Amino acid sequence: MPAPTPDPAFMREAIRLSIEKMRAGHGGPFGAVIVQDGIIIARGFNQVTSTHDPTCHAEIDAIRKACAALGTFQLAGCDLYTSCEPCPMCLGAIYWARPARVFFGNTKADAADAGFDDHFIYQEIEKPLGERQIPMQPLLRDEALAGFRAWARHEGRTEY
Amino acid sequence: MPAPTPDPAFMREAIRLSIEKMRAGHGGPFGAVIVQDGIIIARGFNQVTSTHDPTCHAEIDAIRKACAALGTFQLAGCDLYTSCEPCPMCLGAIYWARPARVFFGNTKADAADAGFDDHFIYQEIEKPLGERQIPMQPLLRDEALAGFRAWARHEGRTEY
Numbered sequence: 001m002p003a004p005t006p007d008p009a010f011m012r013e014a015i016r017l018s019i020e021k022m023r024a025g026h027g028g029p030f031g032a033v034i035v036q037d038g039i040i041i042a043r044g045f046n047q048v049t050s051t052h053d054p055t056c057h058a059e060i061d062a063i064r065k066a067c068a069a070l071g072t073f074q075l076a077g078c079d080l081y082t083s084c085e086p087c088p089m090c091l092g093a094i095y096w097a098r099p100a101r102v103f104f105g106n107t108k109a110d111a112a113d114a115g116f117d118d119h120f121i122y123q124e125i126e127k128p129l130g131e132r133q134i135p136m137q138p139l140l141r142d143e144a145l146a147g148f149r150a151w152a153r154h155e156g157r158t159e160y
Numbered sequence: 161m162p163a164p165t166p167d168p169a170f171m172r173e174a175i176r177l178s179i180e181k182m183r184a185g186h187g188g189p190f191g192a193v194i195v196q197d198g199i200i201i202a203r204g205f206n207q208v209t210s211t212h213d214p215t216c217h218a219e220i221d222a223i224r225k226a227c228a229a230l231g232t233f234q235l236a237g238c239d240l241y242t243s244c245e246p247c248p249m250c251l252g253a254i255y256w257a258r259p260a261r262v263f264f265g266n267t268k269a270d271a272a273d274a275g276f277d278d279h280f281i282y283q284e285i286e287k288p289l290g291e292r293q294i295p296m297q298p299l300l301r302d303e304a305l306a307g308f309r310a311w312a313r314h315e316g317r318t319e320y
Contacts, residue, residue: 011300018307025316029307049318054233054256055220064213073214083304085296088285089252094294095281096214096249102296105304114308115319121255125248125285134254136245136262140171144243144265147178147189148274156185158209159275 006103010035010081013043015105018058018083021045028116032058032082034066034075034099041078042066058082059090063097073160075099084111087118088125096160166263170195170241173203175265178218178243181205188276192218192242194226194235194259201238202226218242219250223257233320235259244271247278248285256320 010033017031027046034042044062048054059082067073078099084106086094094102112119129136151157170193177191187206194202204222208214219242227233238259244266246254254262272279289296311317 006297006299008300012303015300015304015307018304019310022307022311022314022317027318028320029311029314031307048233048256048320052227052231052233053224054227054320055215055224055253060215064215067212067214071212073208073212081299083307085298087252087256089249089256091285092247092249092252092281093215095277095284096208096247099294102294103299104296105298105300106308107298107301110301110305110308114311117255121252122285124255125251125282134259134262136264137166138245138265138267139166139241139263140168140175140265141267141270143172144175144178145270147175147182147191147243148266148270150179151182151189151274154182154189157182158187160188160208160214 003101004038006079006081006101007035007038010040010079011083011103011105013040014058014081014083017043017045026050027056029114030058030082030084032062032080034062035079035081036070036077041069055089057087057090059086060093063093067097073097079103084108085118087111087116088121163261164198166239166241166261167195167198170200170239171243171263171265173200174218174241174243177203177205186210187216189274190218190242190244192222192240194222195239195241196226196230196237201229215249217247217250218244219246220253223253227257233257239263244268245278247271247276248281
């Protein structure tokens with residue numbers, strides 16, 4: 001069975017959230033919904049400034065709510081509709097959550113034009129550690145590896 | 161004043177968390193601490209499988225807790241010590257939170273060897289949209305731009 005055509009009504013709901021929640025003072029103008037079998041199971045919106053949580057982007061909020069609703073840490077078979085192309089943080093979260101498809105409204109260039117740092121972060125991720133604007137250095141790797149060795153031996157582990 | 165030398169004791173605390181919390185069943189073997197003025201202000205650890213939250217990596221957990229403790233959405237002047245080199249999601253979160261420095265124990269190659277998908281996600285982020293394993297498509301950009309236009313006109317906005 002081919003994947004269903006994306007439904008513009010779901011994107012319009014993400015866009016509606018991006019405007020309504022921003023006007024209500026929650027944060028930046030970003031909204032997202034997650035859809036399973038034609039039904040919205042989670043609505044997310046940016047709450048960075050109101051909750052003092054720099055990770056509370058619309059997609060992260062929607063992914064956390066959808067996973068809580070389903071009682072799972074992955075979103076197999078779900079579609080994510082977001083009012084803006086995901087930033088690197090949200091893109092990473094999408095790969096961990098693994099929805100089937102992602103649809104986005106504004107592009108990352110639009111976000112940059114509106115004053116959001118997505119493009120800068122995309123550039124930084126591709127740089128070697130030593131050239132990034134936030135210094136990132138290795139430390140005590142030999143000791144840290146004990147964590148992965150303990151994981152390999154841990155009988156109760158749930159892989160993800 | 162030069163930045164202080166990184167303190168191995170903080171990395172050892174991140175490593176301790178990575179093992180202790182994993183053994184207690186919270187999730188994968190990852191720990192992190194955030195330090196301000198020589199004091200740990202937040203301890204984070206992976207809780208993906210126990211809380212059904214694919215975004216609850218050690219760094220995200222630590223960043224959220226540190227911001228809550230400080231009542232701010234940025235971590236100026238703070239250092240992040242993490243038991244493993246950040247995945248793309250956490251790297252994005254780090255750029256949004258903007259700590260001064262990041263120190264990591266295990267490398268992303270070590271994480272891949274231990275069965276974690278970080279390397280795959282780094283590869284995907286660099287691909288054009290159409291070549292990614294999770295399909296990502298634009299939809300209704302003209303309508304979505306209304307969110308950014310509304311933001312530009314919104315007098316009460318807090319930029320971040």
